[in-house]
Amino acid sequence: MQAMPKWADAILIPFISLLLAFILSGLMIMAIGKDPVVAVQTMVQGAFGSTNGLGYTLYYTTNFIFTGLAIAVAYQARLFNIGGEGQVMLGGVGVALVCLAIDWPHWAIALPAAMIGGAVFGAAWAFIPAYLQAKRGSHIVITTMMFNFIASAFVGYLLINFLKVPGSMSTESAGFPDGAHLPNFHDMLAPFGIEFSANSPANIAFLIALLAAVGFWVLIWKTRLGFEIRSFGASETAAKYAGINPVRITIIAMLISGALCGLMAINNVMGEAERLIDNAPEGAGFIGIAVALMGRNHPIGIVLAALLFGFLVQGGAELNLWESIPRELVMVIQGLVILFTGALDNMVRRPLEKLFLALRKAKEA
Amino acid sequence: MxxxxxxxxxxxxxxxxxxxxxxxxxxxxxxxxxxxxxxxxxxxxxxxxxxxxxxxxxxxxxxxxxxxxxxxxxxxxxxxxxxxxxxxxxxxxxxxxxxxxxxxxxxxxxxxxxxxxxxxxxxxSEHEGSYLVGVAAAYAAEGDTVSFIGGMDMPLISKFACGYAQGFKSVKPDGTVIVNMTGTTPAAWNDPIKGGELTRAQKAAGSEVVFAAAGGTGLGVLQTAKDEGILAIGVDSNQNYLQPGTVLTSMVKRVDxxxxxxxxxxxxxxxxxxxxGLSNGGVGVAMDDNNASLMTDEMTAALADAEAKIISGEIVVHDYMSDETCPSY
Missing domain, CATH: 3.40.50.2300 (Response regulator)
Structure with missing residues (x-):
């Protein structure tokens, strides 16, 4: 029997955890001699106060939706994919190769091709650890983590030796052709008479991320494959007994996970930078783990958690910009949120469960 | 109201x-x-x-x-x-x-x-400053081998390496300059352990002076050079004080x-x-109390001579970034 109603599990616990994290962050801000109220105002104003700020928030959110979904797919099969970072990097290579391959006539043609490129490269990078786990029993946490380093070195090698513009110092590819330019929110909302900042990076990839969230829900809860993934995750031996092939499910779950990570590149590489840069994911693959954890591996939760982390990144940048709060402290705030919502879950859950049980008993009596 | x-x-x-x-x-x-x-x-x-x-x-x-x-x-x-x-x-x-x-x-x-x-x-003009420390390295080394450790492998760092090699070979034309890069990713800027390993490997290959243009990695190079009893050259800021007595000099770049x-x-x-560049104090060779004992009069004179010739245009130091090749290694 569940101790708590569903709403308390899904909403109340994350909310209280967040509140605790923010109170602690406020104390830290006070400790360095700044005003926490002003800090919160700066963050909210910076992240949601203007269409420009909102555009940045949604841009980061898009990244985190993709990686959050990716981690969650693997987690449904109880596979811990720590390699999101590397898979996003390789996805970026796929997107860049597609965008640079020909002079694209229109983004509507370039986008599906780039999506395939990103997804295939991301999935291919996830395939190797998946195969090693399924066939050889090499632990997926270790292999995916190591593959992040290999990806980083590999992409650096590709950039320096093949993709870099000769004579340029920056380790980045050439700029993508105009035909591969994705419409941003400004272009998309102008026909409806809505004014949106032309200089913010939020683009059509945000909608694709939301579609991916819907696709995730359909896949996991409405298809046979999703059922197999969930059963495998719940109990490997029971799944085997029921005729589910563990090798197949491990590899498929990781391929989908890698493909979702690779898809993120249409946002950061194609939508924002419009060229492949070194270390393009900038930690999104790791933040995806926190997003999936906080979102309880459910698409709605993941979208909301991604929005929260998008707010933290953009609001944190504003704190650094206008309040001179060092970026290290901004990272501490993000770390506290992850700590409280993820690792210290039981700290809030246990007392709440007791409270609800006590309430129920009181009612029954 | x-x-x-x-x-x-x-x-x-x-x-x-x-x-x-x-x-x-x-x-x-x-x-x-x-x-x-x-x-x-x-x-x-x-x-x-x-x-x-x-x-x-x-x-x-x-x-x-x-x-x-x-x-x-x-x-x-x-x-x-x-x-x-x-x-x-x-x-x-x-x-x-x-x-x-x-x-x-x-x-x-x-x-x-x-x-x-x-x-x-x-x-x-990093290549000009690097040329000068290359000259200094040539005078400081008894044999004919010196070395270079770069941070991330990219043209800007090869520009340092190439200037250094040219300066060294202007004094010892048949000498050897060993060039190693720490890595290909930004992590290469902050890997003092690997910097130390490369230094040891270069010493084993005969290097007597190692020039590090590698950000935080360079701190490991300077430390290891001291432990191994060879000389090192710092970069960007004046790093002579970091390991006094074994840092020959620093190629300073006045970003400030x-x-x-x-x-x-x-x-x-x-x-x-x-x-x-050299003429307007943008780059230069760091001289202070920490390296005074290492800089011989002969070396100082050679440096002043090379500096004057570069400023007057008599010596043209090849800039690696102009064509991504280096004549000296």
Whole structure:
């Protein structure tokens, strides 16, 4: 029997955890001699106060939706994919190769091709650890983590030796052709008479991320494959007994996970930078783990958690910009949120469960 | 009515104070961060020197993601900061778009050339400074092998290596310069352990002087050179004090001067292309009490001679970045 109603599990616990994290962050801000109220105002104003700020928030959110979904797919099969970072990097290579391959006539043609490129490269990078786990029993946490380093070195090698513009110092590819330019929110909302900042990076990839969230829900809860993934995750031996092939499910779950990570590149590489840069994911693959954890591996939760982390990144940048709060402290705030919502879950859950049980008993009596 | 008045008064004061902030300069650090003991810190020191001398205030920001480059530039320009100075070549793409949108704001970019009417581009002749420390290395080494350890493998660092090799071979034409890069990713800037390993390997191959142009990795090189009893050469800032007695000299790159000058000129910043080389104190060889015992008179004379010849144009040091090849290795 569940101790708590569903709403308390899904909403109340994350909310209280967040509140605790923010109170602690406020104390830290006070400790360095700044005003926490002003800090919160700066963050909210910076992240949601203007269409420009909102555009940045949604841009980061898009990244985190993709990686959050990716981690969650693997987690449904109880596979811990720590390699999101590397898979996003390789996805970026796929997107860049597609965008640079020909002079694209229109983004509507370039986008599906780039999506395939990103997804295939991301999935291919996830395939190797998946195969090693399924066939050889090499632990997926270790292999995916190591593959992040290999990806980083590999992409650096590709950039320096093949993709870099000769004579340029920056380790980045050439700029993508105009035909591969994705419409941003400004272009998309102008026909409806809505004014949106032309200089913010939020683009059509945000909608694709939301579609991916819907696709995730359909896949996991409405298809046979999703059922197999969930059963495998719940109990490997029971799944085997029921005729589910563990090798197949491990590899498929990781391929989908890698493909979702690779898809993120249409946002950061194609939508924002419009060229492949070194270390393009900038930690999104790791933040995806926190997003999936906080979102309880459910698409709605993941979208909301991604929005929260998008707010933290953009609001944190504003704190650094206008309040001179060092970026290290901004990272501490993000770390506290992850700590409280993820690792210290039981700290809030246990007392709440007791409270609800006590309430129920009181009612029954 | 009085309430209204005080509101208006407050609004007016606010407008005035923000007006006072209008002429303030702003500085944007690269992803390495403000206190990297090297490039960014040098920029920071220049800004601090300006603030101490003039009593002025400036705003600065440390970035955490690439998307923030354009964002920070735009936010500073919008808010009226002038000039906006950025440390690092990676800002080029962002600056090209932002500079066009804010024609009345002056920008300065260090280590890169951006061609726009309101941009000052400051580049350094690292190859000339490296040439000089190469000459110093040649005199300090008894044998005919010295070495170089770079941070991330990219043309700018090869420019250091190539200048160094040319300087060394101007004294010992048949000598050997071993060149190693720490890595191909930005992590190579902060890997002192690997820097130490490379130093040991180079010593085993006969190197007597090692020049490190590798950011935080260089700290490991300097330390290991001391442990192994060979000489090292520092970079960017004067690093002679880090391991006194075994750091032969440092190839200093005066990023602080570039920032200081830009801040001093304020919104009247002279735009265009500016090269900071030997002739205008942009690069040089660090001499202080810590390395006085290592620098012989012969060496000092040779350095002064080479410096004069480079400034007069008698010696032309090949710039690796002009054609991505090096004649000396």
């Amino acid at each position: 009085t309430l209204m008045k005080s509101f208006l008064g407050a609004a007016a004061t606010l407008a005035l104070t923000s007006g006072a902030a209008l002429a303030d300069p702003a500085l944007i650090f690269d992803l390495g961060g403000k206190f990297d003991k090297s490039f960014n810190e040098s920029a920071y020191n220049g800004a601090e020197r300006w603030a101490a001398e003039t009593g002025g205030t400036y705003r600065d920001v440390e970035l955490t993601s690439d998307a923030q480059r354009e964002q920070a530039l735009r936010r500073f320009a919008e808010s009226g900061y002038n000039p906006v100075v950025m440390a690092g070549f990676n800002f080029a793409t962002a600056l090209e778009t932002v500079a066009a949108d804010f024609p009345d704001t002056k920008f300065a970019i260090i280590d890169m050339v951006v061609d726009a009417p309101n941009v000052k581009s400051v580049v350094f 001067n570039a920032v200081y000058d830009a801040f001093m000129q304020g919104d009247a910043l002279e735009t265009g292309f500016s090269v900071m």
